Amino acid sequence: MFKVIFRVTSERRDTAGLAGIKRAGFIPCMSKRNGNEEIYATVYRTNDMEELREAITEAAFFLEKAGRKGGQNFATVFKVNDSYLGKGIGGVLGASLGLKLGGIPGLFIGALGGLLLGEVFDIELNETYAGVYTWPMSIGQ
Structure with missing residues (x-):
């Protein structure tokens, strides 16, 4: 299992970013907004790193459609031991x-x-x- 923390920027204040994260298969644990930055703490149930990378790219696609942009620290990944x-x-x-x-x-x-x-x-x-x-x-x- 992996814990992933997404950091994106957005001018809009809506829940479309959270919906994009869910659509990519991530389970949201926490959502927070600091100014124009949105932070999503999520869990992804897999042990395959390639599958996780694909899901992160898919989440970036859905976030882009929702009007969000990422930077150098878009996704911070932690491996969680069951x-x-x-x-x-x-x-x-x-x-x-x-x-x-x-x-x-x-x-x-x-x-x-x-x-x-x-x-x-x-x-x-x-x-x-x-x-x-x-x-x-x-x-x-």
Whole structure:
């Protein structure tokens, strides 16, 4: 699995950039705007680097259609090692807290919330820097 952080510039304030990222197969985790710069933190489920490069080029194509431009630090890539420790601990803690506060329905809701929070912790703690990709030249012409 890979975590990719996209940085693009845009004059418009709409969600077309986020829709382009989703269309390319990335799962968005966070979206933020600083002035004219938009930052998207995403996850891509594959272990093949060539498939990831193709998906980044496809995302650049959809972002270009949405009126976004990238630069030298268009996509920062992190390799995420799959681990079940965070999901396991999060599920157990969420389920026990949900059972304590909400009974049987709270058990299921707490377990689901704990699994999701555990997944976020697994992604953040098990990442290794893999590189930075620039905006594809063929998209910019």
